[in-house]
Amino acid sequence: MNVYKIAVIAGDGIGPEVINEGVKVLNKVAELAGDFSFEFTYFPWGCEYYLEHGKMLPDDGMEQLKKFEAVYLGAVGYPGVPDHISLRELLLKIRKQFDQYVNVRPVKLLQGAPCPLKDVTRDQIDMVVIRENSEGEYAGAGDWLFKGKPEEVVLQTGVFSRKGTERIIRYAYELARKTGRTLTSISKANALNYSMVFWDQVFEEVGQEYPDVETHSYLVDAASMFFVKQPERFQIVVTSNLFGDIITDLGAAIAGGMGLAAGANLNPERVYPSMFEPIHGSAPDIAHQGIANPLAALWSASQILDFFGHENWGAKVLDVIEQVMVDKKTLTPDMGGVSSTEEVGNEVVALLSALKTSQV
Amino acid sequence: MNVYKIAVIAGDGIGPEVINEGVKVLNKVAELAGDFSFEFTYFPWGCEYYLEHGKMLPDDGMEQLKKFEAVYLGAVGYPGVPDHISLRELLLKIRKQFDQYVNVRPVKLLQGAPCPLKDVTRDQIDMVVIRENSEGEYAGAGDWLFKGKPEEVVLQTGVFSRKGTERIIRYAYELARKTGRTLTSISKANALNYSMVFWDQVFEEVGQEYPDVETHSYLVDAASMFFVKQPERFQIVVTSNLFGDIITDLGAAIAGGMGLAAGANLNPERVYPSMFEPIHGSAPDIAHQGIANPLAALWSASQILDFFGHENWGAKVLDVIEQVMVDKKTLTPDMGGVSSTEEVGNEVVALLSALKTSQV
Ligand SMILES: CC(C)[C@H](C(=O)O)[C@@H](O)C(=O)O
Ligand SMILES: CC(C)[C@H](C(=O)O)[C@@H](O)C(=O)O
Numbered sequence: 015m016n017v018y019k020i021a022v023i024a025g026d027g028i029g030p031e032v033i034n035e036g037v038k039v040l041n042k043v044a045e046l047a048g049d050f051s052f053e054f055t056y057f058p059w060g061c062e063y064y065l066e067h068g069k070m071l072p073d074d075g076m077e078q079l080k081k082f083e084a085v086y087l088g089a090v091g092y093p094g095v096p097d098h099i100s101l102r103e104l105l106l107k108i109r110k111q112f113d114q115y116v117n118v119r120p121v122k123l124l125q126g127a128p129c130p131l132k133d134v135t136r137d138q139i140d141m142v143v144i145r146e147n148s149e150g151e152y153a154g155a156g157d158w159l160f161k162g163k164p165e166e167v168v169l170q171t172g173v174f175s176r177k178g179t180e181r182i183i184r185y186a187y188e189l190a191r192k193t194g195r196t197l198t199s200i201s202k203a204n205a206l207n208y209s210m211v212f213w214d215q216v217f218e219e220v221g222q223e224y225p226d227v228e229t230h231s232y233l234v235d236a237a238s239m240f241f242v243k244q245p246e247r248f249q250i251v252v253t254s255n256l257f258g259d260i261i262t263d264l265g266a267a268i269a270g271g272m273g274l275a276a277g278a279n280l281n282p283e284r285v286y287p288s289m290f291e292p293i294h295g296s297a298p299d300i301a302h303q304g305i306a307n308p309l310a311a312l313w314s315a316s317q318i319l320d321f322f323g324h325e326n327w328g329a330k331v332l333d334v335i336e337q338v339m340v341d342k343k344t345l346t347p348d349m350g351g352v353s354s355t356e357e358v359g360n361e362v363v364a365l366l367s368a369l370k371t372s373q374v
Numbered sequence: 375m376n377v378y379k380i381a382v383i384a385g386d387g388i389g390p391e392v393i394n395e396g397v398k399v400l401n402k403v404a405e406l407a408g409d410f411s412f413e414f415t416y417f418p419w420g421c422e423y424y425l426e427h428g429k430m431l432p433d434d435g436m437e438q439l440k441k442f443e444a445v446y447l448g449a450v451g452y453p454g455v456p457d458h459i460s461l462r463e464l465l466l467k468i469r470k471q472f473d474q475y476v477n478v479r480p481v482k483l484l485q486g487a488p489c490p491l492k493d494v495t496r497d498q499i500d501m502v503v504i505r506e507n508s509e510g511e512y513a514g515a516g517d518w519l520f521k522g523k524p525e526e527v528v529l530q531t532g533v534f535s536r537k538g539t540e541r542i543i544r545y546a547y548e549l550a551r552k553t554g555r556t557l558t559s560i561s562k563a564n565a566l567n568y569s570m571v572f573w574d575q576v577f578e579e580v581g582q583e584y585p586d587v588e589t590h591s592y593l594v595d596a597a598s599m600f601f602v603k604q605p606e607r608f609q610i611v612v613t614s615n616l617f618g619d620i621i622t623d624l625g626a627a628i629a630g631g632m633g634l635a636a637g638a639n640l641n642p643e644r645v646y647p648s649m650f651e652p653i654h655g656s657a658p659d660i661a662h663q664g665i666a667n668p669l670a671a672l673w674s675a676s677q678i679l680d681f682f683g684h685e686n687w688g689a690k691v692l693d694v695i696e697q698v699m700v701d702k703k704t705l706t707p708d709m710g711g712v713s714s715t716e717e718v719g720n721e722v723v724a725l726l727s728a729l730k731t732s733q734v
Contacts, residue, residue, distance in 0.1 A: 097564035098571060106565070130602055132492050156531075156568030166536035170569035171516075176526035204457035205466070205619070208516030209530035211458060235623035242490055242602060242627040259565070260620060263595035267602040 016050040018322050021082040021287065025060040026100075027296025028306035028355075029088020035308035035359030036086060036315040042363045043319065043327050050324070055082070061092035061100050061296075070104040076111055084318060085289040088311070089296035102154070105291075109147050112286035114279035115178065116185050117147035118317070119262040119293065121245075124332070126339030127270030128349070131242065138246040139269050144189065145258025146182040147279055149173050150209070152255040174209045174254075179216045185282060186252035187224045195249035198230040200237045200257050213254065238264060266293065273348050274335075276313035278321065288321060290314040304354045307346040309335055312362060334365045376410040378682050381442040381647065385420040386460075387656025388666035388715075389448020395668035395719030396446060396675040402723045403679065403687050410684070415442070421452035421460050421656075430464040436471055444678060445649040448671070449656035462514070465651075469507050472646035474639035475538065476545050477507035478677070479622040479653065481605075484692070486699030487630030488709070491602065498606040499629050504549065505618025506542040507639055509533050510569070512615040534569045534614075539576045545642065546612035547584045555609035558590040560597045560617050573614065598624060626653065633708050634695075636673035638681065648681060650674040664714045667706040669695055672722060694725045 022037065024030035037054055044051045057078070059071040070090075072078075079085060090105045091097055108114070123129055123139035153173035160166045183199070190197035199217040203210040214231065221229055230247070232240065234257045240247050241264050253261060266275035272294040279289040292310030300306055312335055319328035338344055344361040345351025353361075382397065384390035397414055404411045417438070419431040430450075432438075439445060450465045451457055468474070483489055483499035513533035520526045543559070550557035559577045563570040574591065581589055590607070592600065594617045600607050601624050613621060626635035632654040639649040652670030660666055672695055679688035698704055704721040705711025713721075 091564075098567050101564045102567065130491055130493070132490055152565050154567050155529075158568055158572065160536075164536060168534040168539075168568050168572040169515075170532040170534070170566050172530040172532075174528040174530070176520075176524060179528075202616075202619075204451075204461045205512050205616070206530050207458050207462065207514050208518055208528050212518065212528040235619050238598065238620050238624045239627040239632065242624065243631070256562075256565070259562075259595050260598050264598045264602065264624070267599040271603070272599065 016322075017053050018050065018084070019053050019055070019082045020318070021079050021085045022054050022056045023059050023085060023087045023104075024056065025088040025090045025296065026062065026092040027089055027298045027301040029060070029090070029296055031301070031304060031306045031355045032292060032308040032311035033086060033088040035355060035362070036311040038359050039312055039331065039362055039366070040315050040318065042366055043331065046366060047324065047327060050322070054086075059104060060090055061095040064095050064100065070100060076107070079108070079112075079287060082287045083284070084321060085287050086314065086318065087289055087291040089292070089294065091296045093298055106152065108289055109279050112281055112289070113148060114281045114286070114289055115146065115148035115182060116280040116282055117145035117258060118278040118280060119143045119145060119258075119265065120276065120313075121262065121265030121269050123269045124274070124339060125336040126342070127274060129268065129270065131245075131268055134245065134268075141245070141248040141251055141265070142189065143251045143253065143258060143262050143265060144182065144186040145253060145262060146178065146255045147258075148255075149175060149178045150255035172209050174212055176216070179213060180220060183217055183220045183252055186250055187220055187227055190227045190250045191224055193250065196228040196230060197250045197252065198232060198248050200232050200234050200251060200253035200261060202234045202257070204233065209254075217252075234261070237261060241265065241268060262293065271348070272310065273307035273346070274309050274313065276310050276317055278314070278317040280321075290318050290321070304356060305347050306355050307348050308355050308358050309338070312359075330366065330369060331362070334362050334369065337365055338362060376682075377413050378410065378444070379413050379415070379442045380678070381439050381445045382414050382416045383419055383445060383447045383464075384416065385448040385450045385656065386422065386452040387449055387658045387661040389420070389450070389656055391661070391664060391666045391715045392652060392668040392671035393446060393448040395715060395722070396671040398719050399672055399691065399722055399726070400675050400678065402726055403691065406726060407684070407687060410682070414446075419464060420450055421455040424455050424460065430460060436467070439468070439472075439647060442647045443644070444681060445647050446674070446678065447649055447651040449652065449654065451656045453658055466512065468649055469639050472641055472649070473508060474641045474646070474649055475506065475508035475542060476640040476642055477505035477618060478638040478640060479503045479505060479618075479625065480636065480673075481622065481625030481629050483629045484634070484699060485696040486702070487634060489628060489630065491605075491628055494605065494628075501605070501608040501611055501625070502549065503611045503613065503618060503622050503625060504542065504546040505613060505622060506538065506615045509535060509538045510615035532569050532616075534572055536576070539573060540580060543577055543580045543612055546610055547580055547587055550587045550610045551584055553610070556588040556590060557610045557612065558592060558608050560592050560594050560611060560613035560621060562594045562617070564593065569614075577612075594621070597621060601625065601628060622653065631708070632670065633667035633706070634669050634673065636670050636677055638674070638677040640681075650678050650681070664716060665707050666715050667708050668715050668718050669698070672719070690726065690729060691722070694722050694729065697725055698722060
């Protein structure tokens with residue numbers, strides 16, 4: 015029997031609350047499936063840890079994580095710890111050091127999910143955004159010169175390597191080929207005269223090897239517009255780190271809100287662990303009240319199941335999330351319900367069990 | 375009598391068609407007002423010029439433009455001329471060389487304008503985006519190393535000067551103070567660890583001088599989401615060049631589409647000409663058919679009137695644009711009508727005349 019080792023960094027704010035439900039659901043799935051199980055190891059890292067120890071995780075933290083196949087992350091960030099510390103030294107550090115260069119973010123309007131767009135039907139919002147996750151605008155390179163002087167100037171350098179650009183674009187082409195869907199690159203060569211000219215060039219070059227894949231190319235500004243006006247234009251999308259950040263929040267907005275958006279940070283070669291997270295923040299304003307929406311964390315759980323090759327179970331979890339939203343009986347306040355985080359998790363567990371029973 | 379000298383670069387594609395209507399409307403306004411007039415000088419620069427002369431404008435082009443108070447620009451870009459040439463060597467060149475460091479883009483849902491958002495009423499979309507327009511991510515700085523080698527790496531450097539950052543933020547604070555509205559800064563310090571940390575710092579510093587202005591600060595990803603979910607959060611917005619580019623297209627999407635979006639590129643000190651443009655592209659696919667929507671170009675014309683101190687007339691042009699949309703009788707195909715570009719322009723002229731008559 016396969017035992018999947020998962021490191022849990024529940025993190026800050028609502029992180030622990032939503033991750034609890036995810037762990038519960040994964041355990042239930044394993045129980046129902048019968049031929050695999052999960053072993054969860056908890057790491058109490060994050061902003062509380064920082065306030066006590068002056069660092070987000072211990073010095074050997076990354077070494078400890080390395081032993082796992084996957085990291086399940088709740089949320090990072092809390093008042094009192096500057097974002098550029100909490101995020102750069104935990105979330106972004108893991109993405110980068112574990113070479114999780116692929117960020118997969120489904121943008122799919124589930125049944126029952128609220129959509130802010132008029133005249134858009136469910137089948138019009140169904141894409142997967144492949145975001146470069148290891149370099150580009152997020153490289154952290156730059157300089158701050160003549161501080162405090164009139165000639166003060168601050169530089170922020172995006173770093174686009176051949177290797178980094180090619181591999182993400184190739185990953186997207188492979189996915190498009192495998193799924194028979196169109197591939198759209200989002201860039202901005204008319205203004206970013208080095209990085210995005212290069213990006214477009216690589217997109218075209220790699221495309222030579224995939225004559226079977228239908229491609230499109232959008233400027234990031236135009237793409238943002240079409241996400242709202244004609245989201246059906248997009249199927250598989252590939253884009254840079256920063257553009258992916260922006261466009262996937264926009265994607266979350268049109269596909270039911272941040273309460274539903276999940277992201278997988280993959281190291282496809284599996285040399286290092288991959289990381290799964292709801293993409294919402296730590297929401298300090300509603301933390302510890304037991305009312306955070308766990309559905310994004312559960313969608314992440316579904317991505318974890320996919321990652322371990324149990325796509326059938328991943329799909330079932332997603333189906334059940336849909337069912338919960340269609341029923342409308344058990345939803346957290348942000349979705350117009352009156353249920354607690356735990357009640358939503360329990361409902362998902364109950365529906366999974368029922369599904370199993372009715373299928374036997 | 376004041377004679378306002380305007381350089382017209384009608385440009386490519388639908389540019390000339392929509393600018394024609396703008397010129398017509400401005401002339402009509404001057405005639406109705408009686409105490410000022412316009413003198414338009416046409417420059418046939420753009421992609422056609424490029425294909426003939428190998429450059430977008432003559433060598434002394436910028437010198438020629440310098441003599442004018444304003445430039446009225448149609449659209450730039452055409453198949454056969456790479457965007458990074460056509461735009462960088464005309465549109466972006468003018469913005470930069472004439473130090474048009476303020477880009478003002480109203481995002482306002484006019485009466486009768488189509489809105490793709492559910493449950494959003496007109497008063498919820500009414501903001502002005504102040505975009506930095508002279509440096510930042512668009513500085514054009516970078517490098518392309520080891521071309522064609524495995525270690526190939528491309529750098530794109532955003533340049534944020536103290537002067538450039540302070541003056542745009544100050545402009546926005548002044549506008550917020552003058553109009554009594556809130557000011558929201560959009561940045562991304564949690565990932566862009568030099569430029570945006572600096573941006574946030576300057577936003578706070580300058581804010582010390584404006585204790586009367588209520589401020590907010592959003593990450594660009596979250597802001598994109600709220601543009602769609604709760605646009606009423608934003609009143610005056612200040613942001614960087616790239617973020618402004620993205621967010622104003624998104625703004626255009628929620629406020630009636632690109633057919634309605636205008637932008638003013640200001641050199642507030644009036645040392646150099648300012649430039650006014652519809653922000654849509656040259657739309658080669660519908661060029662020369664006389665069906666392009668001139669309303670964005672007319673909104674630009676309204677901004678030109680504001681610029682010359684005739685805010686009352688600027689407001690009237692905007693009122694008339696609203697009236698045309700509410701009437702729905704005279705609209706171009708993109709807005710569901712059957713009228714030509716010229717017919718829409720004529721209708722606006724007719725309504726302006728009627729307005730005048732009824733007020734006399
Ligand atoms: C928290 C932040 C650094 C992060 C990012 O910008 O990548 C987040 O917005 C995300 O999208 O995962
Ligand atoms: C054409 C392009 C270079 C330009 C920009 O990115 O600034 C345009 O999108 C705009 O918003 O005015």
